Amino acid sequence: MKLVKKYADSLRDVVFPVTCACCGLSTTGKNRYICYWCETKRFQEASGYDTGILPEQVRFVYSMWQFDKGGYLQDLLHNLKYNFLREVGVELGRLLGRRLDENLDNYLTGQIRENEPVLIPVPLHKSKLKKRGYNQAEALAAGISEMTRWEILGQEHVIRQKKTKTQTGLNSGQRAENLRDAFLLKSPESVQGRFPIIVDDVFTTGTTTFELARTICKNRELSTGIVTVAQA
Numbered sequence: 499m500k501l502v503k504k505y506a507d508s509l510r511d512v513v514f515p516v517t518c519a520c521c522g523l524s525t526t527g528k529n530r531y532i533c534y535w536c537e538t539k540r541f542q543e544a545s546g547y548d549t550g551i552l553p554e555q556v557r558f559v560y561s562m563w564q565f566d567k568g569g570y571l572q573d574l575l576h577n578l579k580y581n582f583l584r585e586v587g588v589e590l591g592r593l594l595g596r597r598l599d600e601n602l603d604n605y606l607t608g609q610i611r612e613n614e615p616v617l618i619p620v621p622l623h624k625s626k627l628k629k630r631g632y633n634q635a636e637a638l639a640a641g642i643s644e645m646t647r648w649e650i651l652g653q654e655h656v657i658r659q660k661k662t663k664t665q666t667g668l669n670s671g672q673r674a675e676n677l678r679d680a681f682l683l684k685s686p687e688s689v690q691g692r693f694p695i696i697v698d699d700v701f702t703t704g705t706t707t708f709e710l711a712r713t714i715c716k717n718r719e720l721s722t723g724i725v726t727v728a729q730a
């Protein structure tokens with residue numbers, strides 16, 4: 499069966515050659531959209547976070563790579579957002595899910611491990627979703643779910659009810675105000691007794707993901723984790 503799959507994969511690569519979304523070189527095997535070299539060598543591992551700065555609802559933030567302003571990763575994440583590269587997003591999610599799976603013991607300890615994790619991609623406002631055609635955080639979550647088998651709670655459970663302005667140029671107080679009550683958890687029972695893990699492309703100041711965590715945990719004895727491709 500494995501041989502058949504390998505043969506089918508090689509045939510597919512001949513019929514539909516794919517190139518790396520980062521460097522443009524052709525890819526082979528299970529790395530379809532991000533070549534093995536880019537996956538393992540191009541990016542710097544994220545430096546990690548001081549848990550002391552996190553709000554009480556957030557137990558951990560895990561990012562895969564360090565954001566490179568003006569570099570390949572910025573380009574890749576920009577393309578992911580605006581150029582409908584859903585499959586690239588899913589592959590990035592698989593890389594993220596594999597790393598998360600390997601490091602689970604560092605993050606999913608005690609109580610969290612007993613509460614089944616559930617993935618929540620940061621939702622887009624419906625007008626933005628319509629414009630872009632898809633939600634890149636949802637594609638990432640789909641990839642993570644392939645590796646971890648965790649359920650995804652999508653737009654039917656959590657929505658972005660407020661159209662927010664761009665965060666650029668706002669100070670931290672203005673950013674928090676801009677995002678206040680931006681999200682709505684439509685089915686509170688879906689997170690009851692679970693451990694929600696919020697998924698996004700980049701973690702910058704945390705205003706967006708922290709606000710989503712606040713909404714999910716409000717008046718409930720819950721805490722969350724945050725998982726992103728990049729740490730800015």
Ligand SMILES: [Zn+2]
Pocket residue numbers: 518519520521522523532533534535536537
């Ligand atoms: Zn590459």
